[in-house]
Amino acid sequence: MIRFLTAGESHGKALTTIIEGFPSNLKIGIGYINFHLKRRQAGYGRGLRMKIETDTAGILSGIRFQKTLGSPISLMIKNKDWDNWVEKMTSDKRLAKVEKITIPRPGHADLVGISKYNFDDIRNSIERSSARETAARVAACSIARRFLEEFGISIGSFVESIGGVYPKSNFALNLFNNNLPKNFTGWSLSGQSDKSEVKALDKEHEEKIINKIKLAKKKGDTLGGTFYVVATGVPVGLGSFVHYDTRLDAEIARSVMSINAVKAVSIGTGFEAAEKFGSESHDEIILKGNALTRKTNRAGGIEGGISTGLPIVVRAAMKPIATLMSPIESVDLHTMQHVDARRERSDFVAVPACAVIAESMLAWSLAKYFIEKFGGDSIEETKDNYKSYTEKLNKRINKNFKKL
Numbered sequence: 001m002i003r004f005l006t007a008g009e010s011h012g013k014a015l016t017t018i019i020e021g022f023p024s025n026l027k028i029g030i031g032y033i034n035f036h037l038k039r040r041q042a043g044y045g046r047g048l049r050m051k052i053e054t055d056t057a058g059i060l061s062g063i064r065f066q067k068t069l070g071s072p073i074s075l076m077i078k079n080k081d082w083d084n085w086v087e088k089m090t091s092d093k094r095l096a097k098v099e100k101i102t103i104p105r106p107g108h109a110d111l112v113g114i115s116k117y118n119f120d121d122i123r124n125s126i127e128r129s130s131a132r133e134t135a136a137r138v139a140a141c142s143i144a145r146r147f148l149e150e151f152g153i154s155i156g157s158f159v160e161s162i163g164g165v166y167p168k169s170n171f172a173l174n175l176f177n178n179n180l181p182k183n184f185t186g187w188s189l190s191g192q193s194d195k196s197e198v199k200a201l202d203k204e205h206e207e208k209i210i211n212k213i214k215l216a217k218k219k220g221d222t223l224g225g226t227f228y229v230v231a232t233g234v235p236v237g238l239g240s241f242v243h244y245d246t247r248l249d250a251e252i253a254r255s256v257m258s259i260n261a262v263k264a265v266s267i268g269t270g271f272e273a274a275e276k277f278g279s280e281s282h283d284e285i286i287l288k289g290n291a292l293t294r295k296t297n298r299a300g301g302i303e304g305g306i307s308t309g310l311p312i313v314v315r316a317a318m319k320p321i322a323t324l325m326s327p328i329e330s331v332d333l334h335t336m337q338h339v340d341a342r343r344e345r346s347d348f349v350a351v352p353a354c355a356v357i358a359e360s361m362l363a364w365s366l367a368k369y370f371i372e373k374f375g376g377d378s379i380e381e382t383k384d385n386y387k388s389y390t391e392k393l394n395k396r397i398n399k400n401f402k403k404l
Protein backbone atom coordinates (compact mmCIF):
# COMPACT_ATOMS: atom_id res chain seq x y z
CA MET A 1 0.00 0.00 0.00
CA ILE A 2 1.40 3.39 -0.93
CA ARG A 3 0.63 6.52 1.07
CA PHE A 4 1.79 10.08 1.46
CA LEU A 5 1.39 12.93 3.89
CA THR A 6 2.12 16.58 3.34
CA ALA A 7 2.88 19.22 5.97
CA GLY A 8 3.40 22.94 5.82
CA GLU A 9 1.61 26.29 5.94
CA SER A 10 1.28 28.53 2.89
CA HIS A 11 3.53 31.22 4.40
CA GLY A 12 5.51 28.92 6.67
CA LYS A 13 9.15 27.95 6.24
CA ALA A 14 8.59 25.07 3.86
CA LEU A 15 6.31 22.32 2.62
CA THR A 16 7.33 18.75 3.27
CA THR A 17 6.04 15.36 2.24
CA ILE A 18 6.73 11.75 3.15
CA ILE A 19 5.96 9.09 0.56
CA GLU A 20 5.92 5.41 1.37
CA GLY A 21 5.40 2.08 -0.35
CA PHE A 22 7.18 2.37 -3.70
CA PRO A 23 9.48 -0.48 -4.69
CA SER A 24 13.25 -0.08 -4.75
CA ASN A 25 15.34 0.63 -7.85
CA LEU A 26 12.90 3.04 -9.49
CA LYS A 27 14.98 5.63 -11.31
CA ILE A 28 14.10 9.20 -10.43
CA GLY A 29 16.14 12.41 -10.46
CA ILE A 30 15.35 15.70 -8.78
CA GLY A 31 15.02 17.33 -12.21
CA TYR A 32 11.95 15.19 -12.91
CA ILE A 33 10.19 16.34 -9.73
CA ASN A 34 11.10 19.98 -10.33
CA PHE A 35 9.89 19.82 -13.92
CA HIS A 36 6.37 18.98 -12.73
CA LEU A 37 6.54 21.54 -9.91
CA LYS A 38 7.29 24.19 -12.49
CA ARG A 39 4.35 23.09 -14.63
CA ARG A 40 2.04 23.60 -11.62
CA GLN A 41 3.20 27.18 -11.23
CA ALA A 42 2.37 28.21 -14.77
CA GLY A 43 -0.79 29.73 -16.21
CA TYR A 44 -2.21 33.11 -17.17
CA GLY A 45 -4.09 34.65 -14.25
CA ARG A 46 -1.87 33.59 -11.36
CA GLY A 47 -1.12 36.20 -8.70
CA LEU A 48 2.08 37.86 -7.46
CA ARG A 49 3.03 34.92 -5.26
CA MET A 50 4.00 32.84 -8.28
CA LYS A 51 6.54 35.54 -9.19
CA ILE A 52 8.15 35.13 -5.77
CA GLU A 53 8.29 31.33 -5.68
CA THR A 54 10.33 29.09 -7.96
CA ASP A 55 9.33 25.78 -6.46
CA THR A 56 12.18 23.32 -6.26
CA ALA A 57 12.24 20.23 -4.10
CA GLY A 58 15.10 18.87 -2.05
CA ILE A 59 15.35 15.13 -1.42
CA LEU A 60 15.90 14.35 2.26
CA SER A 61 15.66 10.55 2.20
CA GLY A 62 14.69 7.39 0.36
CA ILE A 63 16.65 7.97 -2.87
CA ARG A 64 20.32 7.11 -3.46
CA PHE A 65 22.20 7.70 -6.71
CA GLN A 66 18.87 8.59 -8.37
CA LYS A 67 17.18 5.31 -7.44
CA THR A 68 14.54 4.62 -4.78
CA LEU A 69 15.65 2.53 -1.81
CA GLY A 70 12.22 1.18 -0.89
CA SER A 71 12.38 3.25 2.31
CA PRO A 72 10.24 6.36 2.99
CA ILE A 73 11.04 9.19 0.60
CA SER A 74 10.93 12.67 2.08
CA LEU A 75 10.95 15.88 0.09
CA MET A 76 11.03 19.54 1.05
CA ILE A 77 10.04 22.66 -0.89
CA LYS A 78 11.20 25.87 0.77
CA ASN A 79 8.85 28.89 0.69
CA LYS A 80 10.84 31.83 -0.57
CA ASP A 81 8.08 34.12 0.74
CA TRP A 82 8.95 32.98 4.29
CA ASP A 83 11.38 35.88 4.70
CA ASN A 84 8.40 38.26 4.51
CA TRP A 85 6.32 36.24 6.95
CA VAL A 86 8.67 35.34 9.82
CA GLU A 87 6.95 37.59 12.38
CA LYS A 88 3.44 36.68 11.24
CA MET A 89 4.08 32.94 11.10
CA THR A 90 6.73 32.30 13.75
CA SER A 91 6.27 29.23 15.95
CA ASP A 92 7.49 31.46 18.78
CA LYS A 93 5.48 34.14 20.71
CA ARG A 94 3.10 36.47 18.83
CA LEU A 95 4.37 40.04 18.73
CA ALA A 96 1.75 42.66 19.62
CA LYS A 97 1.90 44.28 16.18
CA VAL A 98 0.81 41.13 14.32
CA GLU A 99 -2.76 41.84 13.21
CA LYS A 100 -5.51 39.25 13.69
CA ILE A 101 -7.76 38.58 10.71
CA THR A 102 -11.45 38.83 11.62
CA ILE A 103 -13.36 39.00 8.28
CA PRO A 104 -13.97 35.61 6.59
CA ARG A 105 -13.98 35.35 2.78
CA PRO A 106 -17.10 33.62 1.40
CA GLY A 107 -16.23 30.39 -0.40
CA HIS A 108 -12.93 29.97 1.42
CA ALA A 109 -12.22 27.79 4.45
CA ASP A 110 -12.02 30.88 6.71
CA LEU A 111 -15.33 30.62 8.58
CA VAL A 112 -15.61 26.84 8.80
CA GLY A 113 -11.96 26.69 9.88
CA ILE A 114 -12.27 29.07 12.86
CA SER A 115 -15.59 27.43 13.84
CA LYS A 116 -14.15 23.95 13.84
CA TYR A 117 -10.70 24.61 15.34
CA ASN A 118 -11.73 27.32 17.82
CA PHE A 119 -9.34 29.97 16.48
CA ASP A 120 -9.39 33.69 17.25
CA ASP A 121 -7.48 34.56 14.06
CA ILE A 122 -8.59 33.58 10.54
CA ARG A 123 -4.92 33.45 9.49
CA ASN A 124 -4.81 30.05 11.24
CA SER A 125 -7.40 28.71 8.76
CA ILE A 126 -6.01 30.45 5.69
CA GLU A 127 -2.58 28.94 6.00
CA ARG A 128 -3.25 25.23 5.73
CA SER A 129 -6.37 25.48 3.59
CA SER A 130 -4.38 27.38 0.95
CA ALA A 131 -3.77 25.65 -2.38
CA ARG A 132 -0.06 26.18 -1.70
CA GLU A 133 -0.24 22.66 -0.21
CA THR A 134 -0.72 21.25 -3.69
CA ALA A 135 2.95 21.96 -4.47
CA ALA A 136 3.84 19.21 -1.98
CA ARG A 137 1.26 16.92 -3.60
CA VAL A 138 2.72 17.40 -7.05
CA ALA A 139 6.19 16.61 -5.67
CA ALA A 140 4.94 13.46 -3.92
CA CYS A 141 2.86 12.29 -6.87
CA SER A 142 5.76 12.73 -9.29
CA ILE A 143 7.17 9.52 -7.76
CA ALA A 144 3.91 7.78 -8.74
CA ARG A 145 4.02 9.29 -12.21
CA ARG A 146 7.63 8.16 -12.75
CA PHE A 147 6.70 4.68 -11.51
CA LEU A 148 3.78 4.43 -13.96
CA GLU A 149 6.02 5.46 -16.86
CA GLU A 150 8.01 2.25 -16.33
CA PHE A 151 4.85 0.42 -17.41
CA GLY A 152 3.99 2.68 -20.34
CA ILE A 153 1.28 4.56 -18.43
CA SER A 154 1.23 8.19 -19.44
CA ILE A 155 -0.84 11.06 -18.01
CA GLY A 156 -1.72 14.48 -19.37
CA SER A 157 -4.44 17.11 -19.35
CA PHE A 158 -5.98 20.08 -21.07
CA VAL A 159 -8.29 22.91 -20.08
CA GLU A 160 -11.74 22.62 -21.64
CA SER A 161 -13.22 25.90 -20.42
CA ILE A 162 -12.55 28.92 -18.23
CA GLY A 163 -15.43 31.20 -17.27
CA GLY A 164 -17.77 29.27 -19.59
CA VAL A 165 -15.59 29.80 -22.69
CA TYR A 166 -15.53 26.44 -24.52
CA PRO A 167 -13.59 25.48 -27.68
CA LYS A 168 -15.28 25.25 -31.08
CA SER A 169 -14.39 21.58 -31.37
CA ASN A 170 -13.93 19.70 -28.12
CA PHE A 171 -11.11 17.13 -28.07
CA ALA A 172 -13.07 15.19 -25.47
CA LEU A 173 -15.28 13.88 -28.31
CA ASN A 174 -12.25 12.23 -29.89
CA LEU A 175 -11.55 10.55 -26.57
CA PHE A 176 -15.10 9.24 -26.25
CA ASN A 177 -15.28 8.15 -29.91
CA ASN A 178 -11.89 6.46 -29.58
CA ASN A 179 -10.86 8.50 -32.57
CA LEU A 180 -7.29 9.26 -31.53
CA PRO A 181 -4.05 9.94 -33.40
CA LYS A 182 -1.93 6.82 -33.89
CA ASN A 183 0.71 7.47 -31.24
CA PHE A 184 -1.61 9.23 -28.86
CA THR A 185 -0.56 9.18 -25.19
CA GLY A 186 -1.82 11.03 -22.13
CA TRP A 187 1.41 12.99 -22.03
CA SER A 188 1.08 14.03 -25.68
CA LEU A 189 -1.97 16.04 -24.57
CA SER A 190 0.10 17.98 -22.04
CA GLY A 191 2.87 18.33 -24.60
CA GLN A 192 0.38 20.34 -26.61
CA SER A 193 -1.57 22.11 -23.84
CA ASP A 194 1.56 23.14 -21.90
CA LYS A 195 2.44 25.41 -24.83
CA SER A 196 -0.64 27.47 -24.05
CA GLU A 197 -0.75 29.93 -21.15
CA VAL A 198 -4.19 28.63 -20.26
CA LYS A 199 -3.55 24.98 -21.21
CA ALA A 200 -5.98 25.21 -24.13
CA LEU A 201 -5.51 22.99 -27.18
CA ASP A 202 -6.04 25.67 -29.84
CA LYS A 203 -4.97 29.27 -30.30
CA GLU A 204 -8.42 30.72 -30.95
CA HIS A 205 -9.76 29.16 -27.77
CA GLU A 206 -6.73 30.42 -25.83
CA GLU A 207 -7.31 34.00 -26.99
CA LYS A 208 -10.98 33.92 -26.04
CA ILE A 209 -10.12 32.59 -22.59
CA ILE A 210 -7.42 35.22 -22.02
CA ASN A 211 -9.89 37.96 -22.93
CA LYS A 212 -12.35 36.58 -20.40
CA ILE A 213 -9.64 36.51 -17.71
CA LYS A 214 -8.68 40.10 -18.54
CA LEU A 215 -12.33 41.07 -18.02
CA ALA A 216 -12.42 39.29 -14.66
CA LYS A 217 -9.22 41.04 -13.55
CA LYS A 218 -10.63 44.41 -14.58
CA LYS A 219 -13.71 43.76 -12.49
CA GLY A 220 -11.61 42.59 -9.51
CA ASP A 221 -13.27 39.23 -9.99
CA THR A 222 -12.14 35.60 -10.45
CA LEU A 223 -13.03 32.61 -12.66
CA GLY A 224 -13.15 28.85 -12.53
CA GLY A 225 -13.35 26.29 -15.31
CA THR A 226 -13.33 22.68 -16.44
CA PHE A 227 -10.50 20.42 -17.55
CA TYR A 228 -9.84 16.86 -18.67
CA VAL A 229 -7.16 14.52 -17.36
CA VAL A 230 -6.31 11.43 -19.40
CA ALA A 231 -4.20 8.34 -18.66
CA THR A 232 -3.17 5.97 -21.44
CA GLY A 233 -1.51 2.56 -21.21
CA VAL A 234 -3.45 1.51 -18.12
CA PRO A 235 -3.80 -2.30 -18.15
CA VAL A 236 -7.14 -4.11 -17.87
CA GLY A 237 -7.92 -4.94 -14.27
CA LEU A 238 -7.01 -2.09 -11.89
CA GLY A 239 -9.66 -1.66 -9.20
CA SER A 240 -12.52 -3.98 -8.39
CA PHE A 241 -16.29 -4.22 -8.09
CA VAL A 242 -16.12 -6.34 -4.95
CA HIS A 243 -16.31 -3.43 -2.46
CA TYR A 244 -17.39 0.22 -2.47
CA ASP A 245 -13.87 1.22 -1.53
CA THR A 246 -12.03 -0.84 -4.13
CA ARG A 247 -13.64 0.71 -7.23
CA LEU A 248 -11.16 2.61 -9.39
CA ASP A 249 -13.70 5.29 -10.39
CA ALA A 250 -14.52 5.98 -6.74
CA GLU A 251 -10.81 6.20 -5.89
CA ILE A 252 -10.16 8.67 -8.72
CA ALA A 253 -13.22 10.77 -7.88
CA ARG A 254 -12.03 11.10 -4.30
CA SER A 255 -8.48 12.04 -5.17
CA VAL A 256 -9.42 14.64 -7.80
CA MET A 257 -12.26 16.05 -5.67
CA SER A 258 -9.76 16.52 -2.82
CA ILE A 259 -8.01 19.27 -4.79
CA ASN A 260 -8.80 22.76 -3.46
CA ALA A 261 -11.79 24.38 -5.22
CA VAL A 262 -12.77 21.29 -7.26
CA LYS A 263 -16.56 20.93 -7.06
CA ALA A 264 -17.30 18.18 -9.59
CA VAL A 265 -15.56 15.14 -11.03
CA SER A 266 -16.90 12.81 -13.71
CA ILE A 267 -15.54 9.80 -15.58
CA GLY A 268 -16.12 9.32 -19.30
CA THR A 269 -19.23 11.11 -20.62
CA GLY A 270 -20.37 11.56 -17.00
CA PHE A 271 -23.49 13.72 -16.61
CA GLU A 272 -24.17 13.62 -20.36
CA ALA A 273 -24.62 9.83 -20.24
CA ALA A 274 -27.66 10.40 -18.03
CA GLU A 275 -29.44 12.15 -20.93
CA LYS A 276 -28.86 9.40 -23.53
CA PHE A 277 -30.34 6.03 -24.46
CA GLY A 278 -28.32 3.01 -23.35
CA SER A 279 -27.54 2.26 -26.99
CA GLU A 280 -25.90 5.67 -27.28
CA SER A 281 -24.00 5.43 -24.01
CA HIS A 282 -22.28 2.07 -23.88
CA ASP A 283 -19.22 0.93 -25.76
CA GLU A 284 -19.67 -2.01 -28.12
CA ILE A 285 -17.24 -4.87 -27.56
CA ILE A 286 -15.07 -5.78 -30.54
CA LEU A 287 -12.15 -8.02 -31.44
CA LYS A 288 -8.95 -6.29 -32.54
CA GLY A 289 -6.60 -9.04 -33.73
CA ASN A 290 -7.22 -11.56 -30.99
CA ALA A 291 -7.66 -8.94 -28.25
CA LEU A 292 -11.03 -7.89 -26.88
CA THR A 293 -11.59 -4.15 -26.71
CA ARG A 294 -14.31 -1.48 -27.18
CA LYS A 295 -15.34 0.46 -30.28
CA THR A 296 -15.82 3.69 -28.33
CA ASN A 297 -14.72 4.90 -24.89
CA ARG A 298 -17.72 6.71 -23.46
CA ALA A 299 -17.11 4.85 -20.19
CA GLY A 300 -13.81 6.71 -19.83
CA GLY A 301 -11.78 3.53 -19.43
CA ILE A 302 -13.63 2.09 -16.42
CA GLU A 303 -16.45 -0.48 -16.27
CA GLY A 304 -17.66 -2.01 -13.00
CA GLY A 305 -14.99 -0.07 -11.11
CA ILE A 306 -12.26 -1.85 -13.12
CA SER A 307 -9.99 -0.38 -15.80
CA THR A 308 -10.84 -1.59 -19.32
CA GLY A 309 -7.46 -0.94 -20.93
CA LEU A 310 -8.77 2.09 -22.82
CA PRO A 311 -7.71 5.62 -21.81
CA ILE A 312 -8.96 6.74 -18.40
CA VAL A 313 -10.82 10.00 -19.04
CA VAL A 314 -11.57 12.25 -16.08
CA ARG A 315 -13.29 15.63 -16.24
CA ALA A 316 -13.39 18.05 -13.33
CA ALA A 317 -14.80 21.48 -12.54
CA MET A 318 -13.04 24.09 -10.44
CA LYS A 319 -15.04 26.90 -8.86
CA PRO A 320 -13.78 30.50 -9.13
CA ILE A 321 -11.04 31.50 -6.66
CA ALA A 322 -12.70 32.68 -3.43
CA THR A 323 -10.54 35.76 -2.79
CA LEU A 324 -12.05 38.73 -4.65
CA MET A 325 -10.51 42.15 -5.15
CA SER A 326 -14.07 43.55 -5.47
CA PRO A 327 -15.39 41.57 -2.53
CA ILE A 328 -18.87 40.30 -1.78
CA GLU A 329 -20.48 40.59 1.63
CA SER A 330 -19.29 39.07 4.87
CA VAL A 331 -19.41 39.78 8.62
CA ASP A 332 -16.57 41.18 10.72
CA LEU A 333 -16.40 38.69 13.60
CA HIS A 334 -14.88 41.33 15.90
CA THR A 335 -17.59 44.01 15.44
CA MET A 336 -20.34 41.65 14.21
CA GLN A 337 -21.13 44.20 11.49
CA HIS A 338 -21.84 43.48 7.80
CA VAL A 339 -18.76 44.45 5.80
CA ASP A 340 -17.00 43.68 2.52
CA ALA A 341 -15.02 40.42 2.64
CA ARG A 342 -11.28 40.78 3.17
CA ARG A 343 -9.00 41.31 0.21
CA GLU A 344 -5.89 39.09 0.22
CA ARG A 345 -3.22 38.75 -2.42
CA SER A 346 -4.34 35.81 -4.56
CA ASP A 347 -4.74 34.33 -8.03
CA PHE A 348 -7.51 35.35 -10.46
CA VAL A 349 -7.58 31.97 -12.18
CA ALA A 350 -5.78 28.73 -11.34
CA VAL A 351 -7.53 26.23 -13.62
CA PRO A 352 -4.35 25.33 -15.63
CA ALA A 353 -2.50 24.65 -12.35
CA CYS A 354 -5.47 22.63 -11.12
CA ALA A 355 -5.22 20.41 -14.21
CA VAL A 356 -1.56 19.65 -13.43
CA ILE A 357 -2.47 18.85 -9.83
CA ALA A 358 -5.24 16.55 -11.07
CA GLU A 359 -2.73 14.76 -13.33
CA SER A 360 -0.67 14.20 -10.19
CA MET A 361 -3.59 12.91 -8.13
CA LEU A 362 -4.65 10.61 -10.97
CA ALA A 363 -1.09 9.26 -11.10
CA TRP A 364 -1.28 8.59 -7.39
CA SER A 365 -4.60 6.73 -7.61
CA LEU A 366 -3.42 4.59 -10.51
CA ALA A 367 -0.10 3.79 -8.83
CA LYS A 368 -1.99 2.83 -5.66
CA TYR A 369 -4.14 0.25 -7.43
CA PHE A 370 -1.29 -0.86 -9.68
CA ILE A 371 0.96 -1.64 -6.72
CA GLU A 372 -1.92 -3.29 -4.91
CA LYS A 373 -2.42 -5.62 -7.90
CA PHE A 374 1.15 -6.31 -8.94
CA GLY A 375 3.08 -5.82 -5.66
CA GLY A 376 6.85 -6.29 -5.60
CA ASP A 377 9.59 -4.99 -3.31
CA SER A 378 11.83 -4.00 -6.21
CA ILE A 379 10.79 -2.54 -9.57
CA GLU A 380 12.21 -5.65 -11.25
CA GLU A 381 9.84 -7.86 -9.25
CA THR A 382 6.86 -5.59 -10.05
CA LYS A 383 7.77 -5.81 -13.74
CA ASP A 384 7.91 -9.62 -13.65
CA ASN A 385 4.47 -9.77 -12.03
CA TYR A 386 3.04 -7.28 -14.51
CA LYS A 387 4.48 -9.13 -17.50
CA SER A 388 3.15 -12.48 -16.39
CA TYR A 389 -0.38 -11.04 -15.96
CA THR A 390 -0.59 -9.03 -19.18
CA GLU A 391 1.02 -11.68 -21.41
CA LYS A 392 -1.37 -14.37 -20.26
CA LEU A 393 -4.54 -12.29 -20.12
CA ASN A 394 -5.96 -13.07 -23.57
CA LYS A 395 -4.67 -16.63 -23.53
CA ARG A 396 -6.56 -17.25 -20.29
CA ILE A 397 -9.83 -15.87 -21.70
CA ASN A 398 -9.49 -18.03 -24.83
CA LYS A 399 -8.67 -21.14 -22.84
CA ASN A 400 -11.50 -20.68 -20.33
CA PHE A 401 -14.18 -20.19 -22.94
CA LYS A 402 -12.94 -22.77 -25.46
CA LYS A 403 -13.53 -25.41 -22.82
CA LEU A 404 -17.28 -24.72 -22.74
Ligand code: EPS
Pocket (backbone or CB within 6 Å): 010, 047, 048, 049, 050, 129, 130, 131, 132, 133, 135, 323, 344, 345, 346, 347
Ligand atom coordinates in the same frame (compact mmCIF):
# COMPACT_ATOMS: atom_id res chain seq x y z
C1 EPS B 1 -3.85 30.90 -2.31
C2 EPS B 1 -3.50 32.24 -2.34
C3 EPS B 1 -2.28 32.71 -3.08
C4 EPS B 1 -1.92 31.71 -4.13
C5 EPS B 1 -1.77 30.37 -3.42
C6 EPS B 1 -3.12 29.87 -3.05
O1 EPS B 1 -1.15 32.79 -2.24
P1 EPS B 1 -0.74 34.12 -1.46
O2 EPS B 1 -1.79 34.30 -0.42
O3 EPS B 1 0.61 33.84 -0.85
O4 EPS B 1 -0.70 35.21 -2.48
O5 EPS B 1 -0.78 32.09 -4.84
O6 EPS B 1 -1.16 29.42 -4.24
C7 EPS B 1 0.17 29.16 -4.04
C8 EPS B 1 0.95 29.86 -3.21
C9 EPS B 1 0.65 28.06 -4.83
O7 EPS B 1 1.81 27.70 -4.69
O8 EPS B 1 -0.17 27.52 -5.60
C10 EPS B 1 -4.99 30.44 -1.50
O9 EPS B 1 -5.52 31.24 -0.72
O10 EPS B 1 -5.41 29.28 -1.63
